[in-house]
Amino acid sequence: DTGVSQDPRHKITKRGQNVTFRCDPISEHNRLYWYRQTLGQGPEFLTYFQNEAQLEKSRLLSDRFSAERPKGSFSTLEIQRTEQGDSAMYLCASSLSGPYNEQFFGPGTRLTVL
Amino acid sequence: AQRVTQPEKLLSVFKGAPVELKCNYSYSGSPELFWYVQYSRQRLQLLLRHISRESIKGFTADLNKGETSFHLKKPFAQEEDSAMYYCAFVSGGSYIPTFGRGTSLIVHP
Numbered sequence: 001d002t003g004v005s006q007d008p009r010h011k012i013t014k015r016g017q018n019v020t021f022r023c024d025p026i027s028e029h030n031r032l033y034w035y036r037q038t039l040g041q042g043p044e045f046l047t048y049f050q051n052e053a054q055l056e057k058s059r060l061l062s063d064r065f066s067a068e069r070p071k072g073s074f075s076t077l078e079i080q081r082t083e084q085g086d087s088a089m090y091l092c093a094s095s096l097s098g099p100y101n102e103q104f105f106g107p108g109t110r111l112t113v114l
Numbered sequence: 115a116q117r118v119t120q121p122e123k124l125l126s127v128f129k130g131a132p133v134e135l136k137c138n139y140s141y142s143g144s145p146e147l148f149w150y151v152q153y154s155r156q157r158l159q160l161l162l163r164h165i166s167r168e169s170i171k172g173f174t175a176d177l178n179k180g181e182t183s184f185h186l187k188k189p190f191a192q193e194e195d196s197a198m199y200y201c202a203f204v205s206g207g208s209y210i211p212t213f214g215r216g217t218s219l220i221v222h223p
Contacts (some may be wrong), residue, residue, distance in 0.1 A: 003157075031209070038124070041214030042200045043158070056210065091158070098144045100165060102206060103211070105158040 001103035006092050011111045013082055013104030014112065021109045022079045032075050033103060034067055035091040042093055050097070051074060080114045116141045120214035123183050127191050135186040135217050136199030137175075145203040147177055147184040150210065152198040161186075161199070171195070173186050191221045 005024045013019050025032050032050050035043035046065070047057045051072040061067075062084075069075040079086055089110050093103040117140045127133055131191045139145060147164040162170045164177050164184065184201060198218050202211040 033210075040215060042118075042202070042215050045210050046212065073184045093158075096140070100163065101210065102163070107157050 004015030004092055004094050004104050006090075006109050008109055009107060010110045010112075012114065014114050015082060015084060017023045017082055018078065018080045019082060019111065020076050020093075021045040021073060021090055021111075022076050023094075024074045025092070025102055027073075028096070029094035029104070030072065030097055031095045031101075032069055032079050033093045033095075034075070035093065037089040037091055037108070038087075040105060048079075079111075082111075086112045087111055116145075116203070116205055118203055118212050118214040120199075120201055120217050121134070122217045123215070124220070124222055125215045125216045126203075126220045126222065129193055130190050131197070131223075133186075133188045133191045133219065135199050135219065137184045137186065137214060139182050139184065139203050141182070141203065141205055143206045144179075145205055147175070148204075149173070149175055149184075149186050150202060152200070152202040154197070158200070191219075193221045193223055195219060196221045198211075 001110040007022045033048040037043045044113050045058050047067050049069040064080045067077045089108045091108045092106040095101040095103045116220045119138045149161040150156045173188045186220040199218045201214040204211050
């Protein structure tokens with residue numbers, strides 16, 4: 001296990017298309033987080049899972065966004081009808097349960113919407 | 115609303131000079147504070163956290179509740195310290211960190 005992995009690393013799509021990203025967390029981590037990061041900003045929380053349950057969603061997560069973690073292992077983040085404003089780096093992180101545990105981040109997926 | 119402010123987008127120093135990266139937060143309760151770092155072409159990683167009260171790579175950070183600050187300090191900067199630094203905090207009862215916008219530290223030889 002070499003850490004959190006994300007696929008693809010880069011995605012270029014046309015406005016209106018759907019895209020799906022995948023995140024594979026560290027195997028023993030039961031928490032998984034998705035963030036979005038735009039230029040000049042820190043990561044902004046989107047949603048998180050405890051095992052397969054999606055426990056919290058940010059108001060940034062519009063109804064065009066959906067995330068799943070069906071078996072409590074890998075997770076997918078889908079964006080439907082992409083808009084140019086969706087262009088950003090999408091980061092995934094995982095952690096153990098418990099308060100204030102360190103989050104381990106993946107390399108991110110850079111989305112460009114043309 | 116809870117917020118983290120990193121007032122400097124860029125901090126440029128020479129090797130051997132002291133470094134202080136500023137972080138202020140707005141929250142009325144007892145937060146837990148973190149510093150994350152991202153070196154060039156690497157992923158975001160935890161540098162240090164308040165609860166551990168540790169020194170990592172010569173960096174320390176002290177929580178000042180009166181000034182609501184958690185500044186990151188190092189007495190003698192090294193070229194390998196050049197990176198993006200993000201301050202983050204977690205409010206009581208939450209597991210979700212709020213990140214600042216980051217400060218780019220450049221250490222010149």
